[in-house]
Structures are given as structure tokens and as C-alpha cells.
């Protein structure tokens with residue numbers, strides 16, 4: 063339906079499925095501060111604060127020496143439910159005799175969860191409104207498939223004025239098996255009447271790209287605005303971009319009757 067430039071590659075896309083955290087929003091710039099603040103609030107009531115803090119960092123996949131999240135760790139790749147269980151398990155192991163499991167769950171809900179509500183902490187990786195409106199105007203459908211809750215995902219899209227352009231949203235608390243399972247992407251393609259082969263998947267994690275592979279997506283695009291390095295993404299990606307800022311609607315045949323031959327020779331599908 064629409065020729066889309068992914069850096070210097072052109073792909074004829076009917077659907078682009080974006081990940082949210084680390085893709086639409088810069089992972090470190092958006093999530094590091096609320097993560098650290100949330101951990102401090104969790105450990106505040108514990109006697110051995112430094113020990114609990116270190117164990118939470120290790121368990122969730124955060125290197126406090128470098129300030130970097132493990133690209134394959136739970137905080138970077140998993141759902142809020144799974145992250146929550148990991149946190150409560152650590153808290154419970156350090157809890158005093160007067161604290162039980164439900165107290166630790168309450169701590170999680172009251173002290174950690176609220177740090178990620180709203181959209182003020184989110185730093186978009188490009189002008190989302192410009193990108194999404196241009197794709198939509200060209201007839202390219204847009205899906206957002208996130209491990210974050212669907213309500214968080216929808217409020218983030220609304221907060222950045224792009225909700226009207228998004229045709230399908232799946233969150234980590236929804237009915238689909240989590241990435242890298244292909245189910246959410248296959249459902250999006252079917253519901254929107256799009257062939258997976260004419261779908262591009264864009265994400266900052268290997269699990270996003272593996273979802274694309276499992277679903278038979280025509281193009282898998284890694285971005286470097288998340289926790290993963292170029293080397294980590296390269297194996298599972300057809301190409302790696304610095305950010306989604308390198309995605310633009312291409313000048314197509316209707317705009318340019320005689321495109322230069324090399325426009326077509328570099329199409330990833332070889333057509």
C-alpha cells in the first residue's frame with residue numbers, strides 16, 4: 063500500500079508493527095529515572111537497604127555501575143506482571159517477621175507502579191505525530207505491540223496525539239502470548255486484512271524481531287533507542303536503524319512517475 067523508507071531501504075508496507083518502550087520512547091531516558099526512584103521507595107523501609115537494592119537491580123537486569131539495563135533481562139523484555147513477581151519475591155526474602163507476601167505485593171503496587179503512570183516521563187524517539195500521520199495518510203496501517211499494559215500503551219499514544227492513527231494495540235496484560243510469540247502480530251495482520259509478508263516489525267529487543275520472524279513478517283527492523291546493541295540486534299534483524307526517526311514515507315510511483323532504477327534494486331524482498 064505504501065513505500066516506506068527504513069533508512070536507505072525501501073519496503074512496500076501494508077502494516078508496520080511498532081514496539082513501545084525503547085522504540086517509540088527512548089528506553090533509558092524514559093524509564094531509568096522512574097525505575098531508580100521506584101527502587102528507592104521500595105527499599106526505604108528495609109533494614110539492609112543496600113543489600114535489597116543490589117538484589118533488585120540484579121534480579122531486574124540493571125547494572126548500577128554502568129546505568130545500563132540488560133537487553134534480555136526482565137525489566138527490558140517482560141510484562142508488568144512478571145516484573146512484579148520478581149520484585150515481590152526479592153522483597154519477601156528480605157521481609158521482617160511482621161511482613162507477609164501480601165504486604166510485599168502492596169509495597170509494589172503503592173511504591174513502584176505509580177512511578178510509571180502518566181506520560182510525563184516518556185521521551186519520544188522522533189516526532190511521532192509526523193511519522194504516524196504520514197504513514198496513515200499513505201494507507202499504511204499501524205500496530206503497537208507492547209509488553210507494557212494495554213492501558214499504559216493507549217494512554218501513551220493518546221498523550222502524544224497519535225492514538226487516531228493506530229489501528230491495533232496489544233499490551234502485555236492482553237489475551238495474547240508474549241513476544242517472541244507471533245500471536246499478537248498475526249492477529250493484527252488478520253484483523254486489518256494484511257499479509258504478514260507485507261508487514262514490517264520495528265523494535266529495540268531481539269524478542270520483537272523474533273516475533274516478526276515467527277509471524278513471517280516481510281521486514282524486521284531493530285532500533286538502537288532501547289537496551290540492545292547493534293550487535294545483539296543484527297542477528298535477528300534485516301536492518302538496524304539508530305531510531306524510528308529514520309523511517310519516512312518514500313516518494314512512490316504516484317509522486318514520481320519515473321523513479322531511478324536503483325530505488326527498486328535495494329528492496330529487501332529483492333523485487
Ligand SMILES: [Mg+2]
Pocket residue numbers: 081082083084085138265266267288
Ligand atoms: Mg522494547
